[in-house]
Amino acid sequence: MKRKWEQFKKSYLLYSFKRDPVAILSFCVLVLLLLIGFAAPLISPTNPYDADSIDIMNSEIPPVWSEEGVEGFILGTDVQGRDLLSTMIYGLRLSIVIGLGAVMLQALIGISFGLLAGYLGGKIDALLMRLADIQLSFPYLMVAIFISAIFQIVFGIGRYADLAVPLLVVIIGLAEWPVYARTVRAAVIGEKNKEYVEAARVIGLSKRIIMVRHVLPNTLTSVMVISTIQVANAVMSEAALSFLGLGMPVTRPSLGSLIRSGFEYIFSGSWWITIFPGILLVIFVMVINLLGDWLRDVLNPKLYKG
Amino acid sequence: MPHLLEVKDLEVKFALRFGELTAIDGVSFALEKGERLGIVGESGAGKSVTGFAIINLLSKPGYISGGQILFNGNELNNLPDSAMRDIRGNRISMIFQDPMMTLNPVLTIGTQMVETLQAHRDISTAEAEAISLDKLKKVSIPSPGKRLKQYPHEFSGGMRQRIVVAIALLNDPALIIADEPTTALDVTIQAEIIDLLLDLCAMENMGLILITHDLGVVSEVTQKIAVMYAGKIVESGPTARIIENPQHPYTRGLIKALPGIISPGEQLYQIPGMMPTLTNIPAGCAFHPRCTLSVPKCQTDIPDLLSAGGEDHLAACFVTAGGA
Amino acid sequence: MFAFIVRRITQAVFVMIVISLVGFSIKNKIGDPVRDMVGERVTPAEREVLRDDLGLNDPFLVQYARFLKNAVRGDLGLSFFHKKSALKVIISKAPATLELVFVAALILIFVSFPIGVFTAIYPNNWFSRFTMSFSTLGVSIPVFLTAIMLIFVFAVELNWLPSYGRGETVNLWGWDSGLVTADGLKHLILPGFSLASIMMPLFIRLIRSEMMEVLETEYIKFAWAKGLHRRRIWLLHAFKNTLLPVITVFGVQIGIMFAFTILTETVFQWQGMGFMFLEAVERSDTSLLVAYLVVVGAIFVFVNTVVDILYGFVNPTVRITGRK
Numbered sequence: 001m002k003r004k005w006e007q008f009k010k011s012y013l014l015y016s017f018k019r020d021p022v023a024i025l026s027f028c029v030l031v032l033l034l035l036i037g038f039a040a041p042l043i044s045p046t047n048p049y050d051a052d053s054i055d056i057m058n059s060e061i062p063p064v065w066s067e068e069g070v071e072g073f074i075l076g077t078d079v080q081g082r083d084l085l086s087t088m089i090y091g092l093r094l095s096i097v098i099g100l101g102a103v104m105l106q107a108l109i110g111i112s113f114g115l116l117a118g119y120l121g122g123k124i125d126a127l128l129m130r131l132a133d134i135q136l137s138f139p140y141l142m143v144a145i146f147i148s149a150i151f152q153i154v155f156g157i158g159r160y161a162d163l164a165v166p167l168l169v170v171i172i173g174l175a176e177w178p179v180y181a182r183t184v185r186a187a188v189i190g191e192k193n194k195e196y197v198e199a200a201r202v203i204g205l206s207k208r209i210i211m212v213r214h215v216l217p218n219t220l221t222s223v224m225v226i227s228t229i230q231v232a233n234a235v236m237s238e239a240a241l242s243f244l245g246l247g248m249p250v251t252r253p254s255l256g257s258l259i260r261s262g263f264e265y266i267f268s269g270s271w272w273i274t275i276f277p278g279i280l281l282v283i284f285v286m287v288i289n290l291l292g293d294w295l296r297d298v299l300n301p302k303l304y305k306g
Numbered sequence: 307m308p309h310l311l312e313v314k315d316l317e318v319k320f321a322l323r324f325g326e327l328t329a330i331d332g333v334s335f336a337l338e339k340g341e342r343l344g345i346v347g348e349s350g351a352g353k354s355v356t357g358f359a360i361i362n363l364l365s366k367p368g369y370i371s372g373g374q375i376l377f378n379g380n381e382l383n384n385l386p387d388s389a390m391r392d393i394r395g396n397r398i399s400m401i402f403q404d405p406m407m408t409l410n411p412v413l414t415i416g417t418q419m420v421e422t423l424q425a426h427r428d429i430s431t432a433e434a435e436a437i438s439l440d441k442l443k444k445v446s447i448p449s450p451g452k453r454l455k456q457y458p459h460e461f462s463g464g465m466r467q468r469i470v471v472a473i474a475l476l477n478d479p480a481l482i483i484a485d486e487p488t489t490a491l492d493v494t495i496q497a498e499i500i501d502l503l504l505d506l507c508a509m510e511n512m513g514l515i516l517i518t519h520d521l522g523v524v525s526e527v528t529q530k531i532a533v534m535y536a537g538k539i540v541e542s543g544p545t546a547r548i549i550e551n552p553q554h555p556y557t558r559g560l561i562k563a564l565p566g567i568i569s570p571g572e573q574l575y576q577i578p579g580m581m582p583t584l585t586n587i588p589a590g591c592a593f594h595p596r597c598t599l600s601v602p603k604c605q606t607d608i609p610d611l612l613s614a615g616g617e618d619h620l621a622a623c624f625v626t627a628g629g630a
Numbered sequence: 631m632f633a634f635i636v637r638r639i640t641q642a643v644f645v646m647i648v649i650s651l652v653g654f655s656i657k658n659k660i661g662d663p664v665r666d667m668v669g670e671r672v673t674p675a676e677r678e679v680l681r682d683d684l685g686l687n688d689p690f691l692v693q694y695a696r697f698l699k700n701a702v703r704g705d706l707g708l709s710f711f712h713k714k715s716a717l718k719v720i721i722s723k724a725p726a727t728l729e730l731v732f733v734a735a736l737i738l739i740f741v742s743f744p745i746g747v748f749t750a751i752y753p754n755n756w757f758s759r760f761t762m763s764f765s766t767l768g769v770s771i772p773v774f775l776t777a778i779m780l781i782f783v784f785a786v787e788l789n790w791l792p793s794y795g796r797g798e799t800v801n802l803w804g805w806d807s808g809l810v811t812a813d814g815l816k817h818l819i820l821p822g823f824s825l826a827s828i829m830m831p832l833f834i835r836l837i838r839s840e841m842m843e844v845l846e847t848e849y850i851k852f853a854w855a856k857g858l859h860r861r862r863i864w865l866l867h868a869f870k871n872t873l874l875p876v877i878t879v880f881g882v883q884i885g886i887m888f889a890f891t892i893l894t895e896t897v898f899q900w901q902g903m904g905f906m907f908l909e910a911v912e913r914s915d916t917s918l919l920v921a922y923l924v925v926v927g928a929i930f931v932f933v934n935t936v937v938d939i940l941y942g943f944v945n946p947t948v949r950i951t952g953r954k
Contacts, residue, residue, distance in 0.1 A: 134645055134648055137645065137885070137930060137931070137934055138885070138889075138927070138930060139885050139886040139888070139889035139890075141886070141889040141890065141892075142888070142889035142892075142926070145889070145892060145907075146919075146923065149907075149910075149911040149919060150656060150919075152911060153911070153914045153916065153919075232770070236772050239772055240772055240773075240774065240893055243772075243774050243893065243896075244892065244893065244896060244908060245908070245912075246911070256772075259774070259775065259778070263778060263897070266778065266781070266782055266786060267786060267793075271782065274778060278775045278778070278779075281772070281775070282767075282770050282771050282775065285770040285771075285772075286766065286767060286770035289766050289769060289770050290766060293766065361855060363851065363854055363855060390857075391857045391858075391859070392857065393857070394854070394855055394856060394857035395855060395856035395857035395858070396857050399855070399856075400852075400855040402848055402851070402852055402855075404848060407847065407848035407849060408848055408849055408852045409849055409852070410849040410850075410852075410853070410867050410870075410871070411849070411871070412870045412871055412874075413866075413867070413870070421856075421858060421862065422856045422857075422858070425856065425857055425858045425859060425862075426857060470852075473856065
C-alpha cells in the first residue's frame with residue numbers, strides 16, 4: 001500500500017496535476033463541496049427536514065443583504081419557509097449521493113457486461129451489445145424519464161416519494177449502463193490479444209480469474225476517463241428528473257426540486273429560490289467536468305471524443 | 307538569362323516551444339528550363355522541406371529564415387499569398403508522395419481537375435473538362451471520359467498517381483516538384499510513373515525536381531543531383547559523374563548500398579549509424595561520426611562545397627575535396 | 631447501395647418490434663383498459679365481464695398480436711383523460727413539438743457551424759479562445775436552468791419576448807402552425823434557443839476538432855499546392871469532409887433534442903408532446919404513455935435510419951462496400 005502511494009507521488013498524473021491551475025482549483029472546490037454535502041447535519045444553520053422548525057409564515061424572505069432580509073436566513077427562504085442555505089446544503093448532499101450511487105450501479109452493470117461481452121465474444125457479445133445498442137438508440141434522459149414515470153404509476157406518488165433516493169439511483173443507473181459496457185468491451189477486446197492474457201491462458205487459469213484479475217485492471221483507465229463525465233451526467237439527470245417532478249419530492253428537495261419550486265415565483269420577484277440552487281448546481285457540475293477534461297487529457301487525449 | 311529556378315543560401319527553421327531548430331542550413335542550387343534535378347538523401351535530411359519551401363507551403367512552425375528563392379529571376383520567398391497562389395499549381399506544380407492521401411475522397415476527379423484550371427484561368431467548365439481529358443490521355447488513363455465522374459477510391463494506386471501527375475500538368479507549368487512520387491507505390495508501378503515523368507518532361511520541356519531517397523531512380527531520370535545530409539547539400543553535380551565517381555563519403559556509402567552493384571550472395575552494404583535528428587546535429591561536419599575517412603578537423607569545422615573532380619562537380623568534404 | 635438500404639430498414643423494423651413489445655407489456659401489466667373505458671364506478675363482477683369481452687384474459691401473445699394489429703391500423707388505445715384515441719391526442723400535440731425542434735435545429739446549425747469552422751481555422755483568435763472556455767460552462771448548465779434564465783432576462787426583466795405558450799397559431803390543413811405568424815415566431819425564439827443551447831457546446835467542439843483534423847490532411851495540403859483560393863479550400867474541400875461525422879452525430883442528437891423537449895416544454899408551458907407526456911404521468915394515463923413511447927420510438931428509429939442512409943449518399947466509400 002505504501003509502495004502504491006510512493007508510485008503515485010512520482011507519477012505523471014500528479015506531476016501534470018500540480019502544473020495545471022484549473023485542475024487544482026476544480027479539485028479544491030470539489031472537495032469543499034463534497035465536504036459540505038457530507039457534513040450537512042453538522043454545518044447547516046437549520047434542519048430543513050424538521051417539520052417543527054419551519055414556519056410557513058417565513059416563506060419567500062429575500063436574502064439577508066436586501067431590504068426585507070432577515071438575520072437568520074442568509075440566502076433567504078423558500079416557498080415553504082425553510083432556510084434556503086440549509087435546504088441547498090442538504091439538497092447538494094442528495095445530489096452527491098444519488099449521483100455517485102447511480103454511477104456505481106451503472107459501472108457495476110456496465111463493466112460486468114462489457115467484460116463478459118468483450119472477453120467471451122460470440123453469442124453473448126452479440127446479445128449484450130444488441131441490448132446496449134437498442135437502449136443507446138434512445139437518449140438516456142428519455143429512458144430515465146420513462147422508467148420514472150412507470151415507477152411512479154406503479155408505486156403511487158406517496159410511496160415513490162419515500163423510496164425516491166434508491167429508486168433514482170436505480171433509474172439513472174439503468175439508463176446509462178450501456179456507456180460503460182461499450183467502453184469496457186472495447187478496452188477488453190484491445191487487451192484480449194495481448195501476450196499477458198495468452199500467458200495466463202497457457203498457465204491454465206480459469207476464464208473468470210483471467211477476466212477479473214488480469215484483464216479488468218488494465219481497462220480501468222478508460223473507466224476512469226468516462227466516470228467523471230458520467231457522474232456529471234447523473235447529477236444533471238437527477239436534477240432534470242426532480243425538476244419535472246419525477247425525482248426528489250418537495251419535502252426532501254434536491255437542487256433540482258428547489259429550482260422547480262422556485263420557478264413560478266420568479267415572476268413575482270422571488271428570484272433567489274431558483275437562482276441560488278441553480279448556481280450551486282452549475283458550479284458543482286462544472287468542477288466535475290473540468291476535472292474530467294483534465295483527467296482525459298492526461299490519461300489519453302484521443303480516447304473519448306465526445 | 308536567369309535560371310528557371312535559383313535557390314540561394316536557403317535557410318528554414320522550425321520555431322518550437324523550447325527553441326528553434328534548423329531544418330535547412332544554407333542550401334543553394336539552380337535549375338534551367340527543361341532540366342531535371344534530383345535531390346537525394348535519407349528521411350529527415352530536409353529534402354521535402356526544400357520542396358515545400360520553394361512554393362512556400364511549410365507546415366506551421368516552419369518558416370524561411372534566410373536566403374532567396376528566384377523563379378525566372380523573380381523573388382518567391384517574400385511574395386504575398388495572393389501572388390504565391392498564382393504560381394502554385396500554375397507555374398510550379400507539386401506532386402506528393404502518397405496518392406491515396408493526395409486526392410480528396412469526397413470530390414470527383416473531374417471536380418478536382420476542373421477547379422485547378424478555373425483557379426488560374428477564366429474558362430468555362432466545358433473547356434476545362436476538355437483540357438482535363440487531354441491530360442488524362444497524356445498520362446495514359448484508359449477511357450478518360452468516364453473517369454471524370456469517378457471518385458478517387460475507385461482507382462488503383464498507380465492510376466491515382468497518374469491522375470495526380472495529370473493534375474500537375476493541367477496549367478502547363480514550367481517546373482514540377484515531385485516529392486517521393488513513387489515511394490508509396492508497388493515496384494512495378496514505380497517504373498511506369500518514373501517513365502511517365504521522364505517522357506512528359508522531355509516532351510513539354512518542363513523542369514523537374516525529383517525528391518527521393520532512391521538513388522537508383524535518380525540515376526535514370528535526372529541530369530543533375532544534389533545530395534543532402536542533415537539540412538545541407540554535401541555533394542552536387544552531373545548525375546553520371548556523381549554515380550561514377552562520388553566524392554563525398556556519404557554519397558559513396560549510398561551508392562555502395564545500391565543492390566544493383568552487389569553480386570548475388572554478397573552482403574548488402576549499409577552505412578553504419580543513423581542520420582542525426584534535428585536536435586542532435588554533431589559539431590563540425592554532420593557526417594563525421596559515421597564517416598570512415600574522417601580526420602580531426604572534421605569534428606570541429608564545417609566543410610564548404612568545393613570543386614571535386616570537374617567544374618560542376620562539388621563536394622563538401624575536407625578529405626576528398628580539399629580545404630583540410 | 632440498395633442492399634445497404636434494405637439492411638438498415640430490416641434493423642429498424644426489428645427495433646420497432648422490441649419497442650412495441652416493451653410498450654405492450656407495460657400496457658398489459660400496469661395499465662387498466664377497463665378503467666380507461668368506463669371509469670372507476672364499476673362492480674368487480676361487471677369488470678370481469680368487461681375484461682372477457684375485451685379479450686383481456688386471453689394469453690399474452692394473443693393480446694400482443696391484437697395490439698400489433700391495432701397499432702398498424704392506427705389504434706393505440708384510448709386516453710383515459712382525454713377520452714379520445716391516444717394516437718389522435720398525440721397527433722394533435724405533435725405540430726407544437728415538431729416546430730420547436732425544427733426551429734432549435736435551425737438555430738443550432740446556423741450558430742454552431744460558422745463558429746466551429748471559425749475556431750478551427752483561427753484557433754488563437756480571442757473569440758475562439760473565449761468560445762472554447764465558455765463551452766465547459768455551457769455543458770454544465772442544465773437546459774431547464776438555461777430556459778429559466780432566458781425567461782428571467784428576456785421576459786421578466788427586459789420584457790422583450792413572451793415567456794410562455796405558443797402565441798398565435800394558424801391552422802394550415804390541420805397543422806396548427808406558429809411559424810406563419812409574427813407572434814408565433816416571437817414565442818418560438820426563447821424555447822428554440824433553450825433547446826438548441828443543449829447541443830451547441832458539443833457541436834461547436836465537434837465541428838472544430840473534425841475540421842482541424844481535416845485541415846492537416848495531405849489532400850488539403852495538395853489543394854494549397856494547386857493554388858486554389860483559400861475560401862474554396864476551407865468551405866468545399868475541408869468542410870465537405872467535416873460534414874460526414876457531423877451528420878451522424880446530428881442525427882443522434884435530434885433524438886436527444888426530443889427528449890429534452892419534455893424539459894423545455896415544461897418551462898415554457900408549451901403545449902406539445904412532452905408537456906402532454908408529463909400530464910399523462912400525473913394522471914396515470916397509461917395508454918397515452920405507451921402510445922407516446924411507441925410514437926416517439928418510431929420517430930427515433932426513423933430519424934436514425936434516414937441519417938444512416940443519407941450518410942451513405944454523402945460518403946461515396948460506403949456505397950460500394952455497403953459497409954461502414
